[in-house]
Amino acid sequence: MTGGSAAGLDEGAIRALVPRVLATLVRRGEDFAAAEDALQEALVEALRVWPDAPPRDPRAWLVAVASRRLVDARRSETARRRREETIHARPGPGETEEGDDTLFLLFCCCHPDLSPASQVALTLRAVGGLTTKEIADAFFVPEATMAQRISRAKRALAGRRFDQPGDLAVVMRVLYLVYAAGHGGRVDLAAEAIRLARQLTLATDEPEARGLLALMLLNHARLPARLDAAGRIVTLDEQDRSLWDTRETAEGVRVLQSALAAERRGRYQIEAAIAALHNDAATAEETDWPQILAWYDDLLALTDDPIHLDPAAVLARAVAVGHVLGPRDGLRETDRLRDVLGDRHRWSAVRGYLFELDGDHAAAATAYADAASRATNVAERDHLIRRAARARAASAVRSSRDA
Known part of the structure; x- marks a missing residue:
């Protein structure tokens, strides 16, 4: 950055400079904590000096001032001269x-x-x-x-x-x-x-780094629809998809395609592929559950112990089984997980969803209530309580019709 006014340097630009300057100091052998302290002092000095005397190269200025603070902290004339000679002898950082x-x-x-x-x-x-x-x-x-x-x-x-x-x-x-x-x-x-x-993706060609970025983008695209006007959780199947960020989804898909082209699939790429299929569905009913199930099978195949290492994926696969093969098949999947995951609130929540999908609202209400009693997150617990109440209401309506 040259020739610009330091007074116009916004917070984002300063934030971008901080890790680069800190990395330069640590690369030169400085202690991490001491380097960060010196950089903070340099930033305070910048706030005082830059409005009246903006530097031509803000990064070089911060490196120089932080380096001087580190030199001063040594309280040794010999060490000070040696450090200054090292600083002046080193070439500036290249691209x-x-x-x-x-x-x-x-x-x-x-x-x-x-x-x-x-x-x-x-x-x-x-x-x-x-x-x-x-x-x-x-x-x-x-x-x-x-x-x-x-x-x-x-x-x-x-x-x-x-x-x-x-x-x-x-x-x-x-x-x-x-x-x-x-x-x-x-x-x-x-x-x-x-x-x-x-x-990170600019610094490495590893496809999993791109897979991670794609996963974040695809999930973040759904953020505007995750809460209602009262701040309550809205599950994926009930979200207003018109609120999803289509540009963020498109970017996520492009990044994912670039990662998959390397043909070295990993966890983040597979999870991003599942997220992309959800984002691609205009309605919950149009979700391509067979493809999602296939991707979950690939994900669980990455490890010999998926239940312990990735219980969330195992439970999500049970939901996919419920949509592809039927809710009762999905429930049988959760039955096999009872001994390991039965004490987790999400195991009960998944069973509640599958019971609801099967039309057994009484069983769904019981499962949701059990999940709510185990949940530690307040927003999630409130959501599960509402699902239980809704299922109980549906069960009561059905009972009155059958009477």
Whole structure:
């Protein structure tokens, strides 16, 4: 960025600079926590200086100022001179380094020594550029709790060198967890995950990265219809599909087709293919359930232990079986899962749906009520209570007709 006014540098542009500058400092061997602290000081200085004296290259300015803060912190004239000589001797980052910055920093934040919760928090803080308060609000925890979580994560990375190839699968899992965290709070975590996934696809040719981005886009396209005017959950079969974002769906399909062309199918690509079939149906009745069932079979074939490793997919397959072979076949599928998943609220919820599909509203009401009693999410519990009440009402109407 050259020649522009720093006063016109918007929040999005600054947020995009942060991970690139932080990655540059960490690449040069700086401690992760110290580098982030120095960068924060540089950003404060930028707010003071840039309105009157905008730099020609904001990124280089931030790197230079943060580097000086790191030098000052060493409190050693010898160390200060050595560090300054190193900084001046190094060439500026080229296009390859800039393009790889986000991926590099994602790998740092997804270090295997960190817990999944810490990986997610540190990714949002360092790569996403969110404030600690924004992350805390998104996860509905006190800001002090999130600050401690991030501090512990940075301490765990202290003194480590980031010169070994990272695990791309871990990075994708973390981004998926960020997306799955939902759309609550002041920050749309789903949109933030999509933004980071876009950057990941620019840094790697791995088709699963594109599959992950496609999955996020296709699911996010249905976001406008997921809640009614009162903020209550609306299930896929009852959503107003005219509210779905057709442009986001089209982009998701294009990204998915690009991933599938590599012929190295993985979990995210298959789940995206299932999502695409749902998005393609103009009405719930037009859903291509046979194809969806085939994709679920492919998904479960990826592991020898799908029930324990991916229970949500196993339950979703039972629903697909119910639509393709009949509700009672779907219920028989859930019967086989009783010993492993019978204590989960979603197992009972799936059975409620299949009973309803079969016309057994009394059994559906019982299953939905059991699911509601086990649900921990308030919105989901309220939704299941409403489904149970609706099923009981339908059962009462049927009983009165039969009397």
